[in-house]
Amino acid sequence: MNVQFKKGVLELCVLVMLDKKDRYGYELVQKISSQIEISEGSIYPILRRLTNEEYFTTYLRESTEGPSRKYYRLTDKGRTYLYELITEWNEFASGVNQLIKEGVNNDEG
Amino acid sequence: MTKDKFLQQLEAELKRLSPVERADILLDYEEHFLFGLEEGKSEEAIAGALGSPSQIAKEILAGYHVKRASANLSAESVIRAAWAVIGLSFFNLVIVLGPALGVAGVILAGWAVSLTFLASPLLVVVEWLFYPDGFMLFDLFVSIGMCGIGILLGMVMLYVTKALKKALIGYLKYNVSLVKGGLRHDN
Incomplete structure (x- = not known):
């Protein structure tokens, strides 16, 4: 898959997972890589960039086991951005699906 | 690749960033290793899934440049x-x-x-x-x-x-x- 395209989609994935609850970095990476084939290392730069753009805030929380966890929380700005991305994605996906449907039908006819 | 080697390589690739920023980034990956090890994965397996340090560094530096350029008034x-x-x-x-x-x-x-x-x-x-x-x-x-x-x-x-x-x-x-x-x- 095209790298640039994948990056945009990963951005959407990260944002959407933080919509309902805060999560820590490792958790996000594991969740995404369980669904999409990516290098796990490329999620952290995205988290960083989106934090710099004030879509997330971060805080540390100690855990009973293992290292303390860096949690990401979606800001209002991030939520607005997320909803824009979702709309864009839905339009894009339905457009592609329509084209696929037409293409497949043509092959059959 | 071992954890130490991965982190060393990444650190070397991020030389252009400020020490504070670099340390902050490295901490993310160090934690990633710790979580992985906790789950019983080997260092090699974790490093393999992360991808190459130089590729990661490229992605980080790209974001950094865009940020600087849009800040515009350095x-x-x-x-x-x-x-x-x-x-x-x-x-x-x-x-x-x-x-x-x-x-x-x-x-x-x-x-x-x-x-x-x-x-x-x-x-x-x-x-x-x-x-x-x-x-x-x-x-x-x-x-x-x-x-x-x-x-x-x-x-x-x-x-x-x-x-x-x-x-x-x-x-x-x-x-x-x-x-x-x-x-x-x-x-």
């Missing part, structure tokens, strides 16, 4: 813009001003000649008012001829002026873009 870029303005003023004053004045003079002269030629029949009329007895047919024909030349010259001047105006605006825009480039350009 001290460095302001200084560069200031230099662009100084350099440009000097260049404009020494090299551009002379020829520009020359060209402007030629245009002014062209218009003056054209308007004078156009007005020459009027002068014949004036002459006739003062010396009604003089023989003026020759004057009249010459003045009509000159008037025609004046009209042609005026049309040429119209084109020339338009073209030069366009060139001038283009050159000014180029100046502006040079100065703005000093502000924006960040490599």
Whole structure:
């Protein structure tokens, strides 16, 4: 898959997972890589960039086991951005699906 | 690749960032290793899933550049813009001003000649008012001829002026873009 395209989609994935609850970095990476084939290392730069753009805030929380966890929380700005991305994605996906449907039908006819 | 090797390589690739920022990034990956090890994965497996440090560094640095460029008003870029303005003023004053004045003079002269030629029949009329007895047919024909030349010259001047105006605006825009480039350009 095209790298640039994948990056945009990963951005959407990260944002959407933080919509309902805060999560820590490792958790996000594991969740995404369980669904999409990516290098796990490329999620952290995205988290960083989106934090710099004030879509997330971060805080540390100690855990009973293992290292303390860096949690990401979606800001209002991030939520607005997320909803824009979702709309864009839905339009894009339905457009592609329509084209696929037409293409497949043509092959059959 | 072991954890230490991965982190060392990443650190080396991120040399251009400030120590604080670099440490912060490395901490993310260090934690990633710790979580993975906790789940019973080997260092090699974790590093393999993360991908190559140089690729990760590239992605981080790319985001960093965009950030700097859009911040736009770093001290460095302001200084560069200031230099662009100084350099440009000097260049404009020494090299551009002379020829520009020359060209402007030629245009002014062209218009003056054209308007004078156009007005020459009027002068014949004036002459006739003062010396009604003089023989003026020759004057009249010459003045009509000159008037025609004046009209042609005026049309040429119209084109020339338009073209030069366009060139001038283009050159000014180029100046502006040079100065703005000093502000924006960040490599």
